[in-house]
Amino acid sequence: MIIKRFFTDRYDKDLIFVRKDVTFGEFKDYVFAQKKEFEKSDINEIALLCENYFDFAVNFFAAIFAGKNINLVTDKSRLKLLNKTYMLPEKPVKKLKWQMFENIYNPKDIKINFFTSGSTGVPQSIIKSLYNVQMEAQATVEGFNLASLKGITICATTLCTHSYGLTFGFIMPFDSFFKIYGTRIEFPEQLPKDRDYIMISTPSFMEKLTKYNYEFPNPPKLIFLAGAKLDENVYNYISRFSDVVDIYGSTETGNIAYKRGGNVFNVFHNVEVDKNEDNRIIVKSEFFTGEQAVLNDIIENLENRQFTLKKRSDRIVKVLEKRISLTEMENTLKKRDDIEDAYCFKYKEMLAAVVVTKNYDLTGTELKKYLAGYIEVTPKKWRFLDEIPRNISGKIDYEKIKHLFDLNLSxxxxxxxxxxxxxxxxxxxxxxxxxxxxxxxxxxxxxxxxxxxxxxxxxxxxxxxxxxxxxxxxxxxxxxxxxxxxxxxxxxxxxxxxxxxxxxxxxxxxxxxxxxx
CATH class of the missing domain: 3.10.129.10 (Hotdog Thioesterase)
Known part of the structure; x- marks a missing residue:
């Protein structure tokens, strides 16, 4: 449906981007000009690294129409993962009057290369089709009756080069013809003051609003959150202003389930969920290629298309011949009154920990003694921060944390x-x-x-x-x-x-x- 809209003038006068007001007809002219630019090169790979939703949209559709392969990268460090010659397009600046051309495009044949967040430090390539992400977007619109919100605008704090940001902040509004806020929201002051909107964001963004008791001058009609675990206190605060939907999914599978507070997730109506002998979740849907996907998440109480999420099975590491649960270590640290948050990981064959605390006098030595009463092997390296570093998608930023430990500086x-x-x-x-x-x-x-x-x-x-x-x-x-x-x-x-x-x-x-x- 998205592609077909380009080959009719029926929608040309409709506004598609706001803040920088652009009609669909004007947008097509930008896309056509960029298509011509791409066709001048025999390089087949396009790497998209755009924070601006308008720039991303122009380059995305221009790449499709120019027959190029689309690679979505969330930051420059991921470019080296392509291992091939690529084009990194500049900001689209010119328009060229749209002209009709051969338009045989099958969404199942249009491939999009994502990269996982790399929380373990090893990002992986995930290939999906345009059809997959369209099905995911349509299921979201149907599942939450979003078609009833006439004239709604989609605002996002997430990158459109991330799986969640692409589906919710980009494909969904294009497929259902909602308006798109052309620039990514970085600060709450940038949110619309004079229009109805849906907010696409992350738990980490909401944590900051909660921390500073932010009051929405014009609350969103609906808030979708994904990318990390949503703290119940954050949910309780933000849900005072709007309907908050916590999405559970992955780059590999797309949407799986959702909840509104509490611990029980509801499976999306066109997704099938089961578990294997290790209680790892098995997912089947049209949101990804392949018959099924088995994730590292452990689920419990699977009944009547509902389940609870227990933990990730891949957060067990081996150090000094001992199997250590990083999740257990973090939870043990967070039991202390003077620790707000913690993140533990394996660093150069040893354990390391990041701790969020207001206790100025707290030391790694004190925490090692504390942990020794619960866990056999304790972290050798410590960093005390005001918050756990996270990327724009709301996931823990492993590379940034590793850099903090690599620094030989207090x-x-x-x-x-x-x-x-x-x-x-x-x-x-x-x-x-x-x-x-x-x-x-x-x-x-x-x-x-x-x-x-x-x-x-x-x-x-x-x-x-x-x-x-x-x-x-x-x-x-x-x-x-x-x-x-x-x-x-x-x-x-x-x-x-x-x-x-x-x-x-x-x-x-x-x-x-x-x-x-």
């Missing part, structure tokens, strides 16, 4: 963070036992200027989702000494070609400068 203790599109503010302390203080005035240590600049750049990239910043810095000024264990504020202002940084407290400025993009 991290500052973050007390709290505030951020919007243009400004960031972080209250933090540099701990006295930080390794970068060794040899820097041992009697009265001070925080080196190079460390201040390093972490200013570190947090600028994190807060504003900047892929990279140049090594150039301008107008660097060190005005006062920063002492260890002193509470200070790092302010960052995101500008078009730079990020202004200032370390300060209530009564003084310590240092300032400009990071060049």
């Amino acid at each position: 991290l500052p203790f973050v007390i709290n963070k505030k951020v919007d599109e243009l400004n960031g503010e972080i209250k933090l302390k540099f701990k006295r036992n930080s390794n970068f203080l060794n040899g820097h005035f041992d009697i009265k240590p001070i925080v080196p200027g190079v460390v201040q600049l390093y972490f200013a750049k570190f947090f600028a990239k994190e807060l504003f989702n900047l892929d990279d910043l140049k090594s150039d810095m301008k107008k660097i000024k060190f005005s006062n000494i920063i002492n260890p264990d002193e509470e200070i504020t790092l302010k960052l202002t995101n500008k078009e070609d730079s990020v202004a940084i200032t370390y300060l407290s209530d009564d003084k400025i310590f240092s300032s400068g400009i990071l060049v993009k």
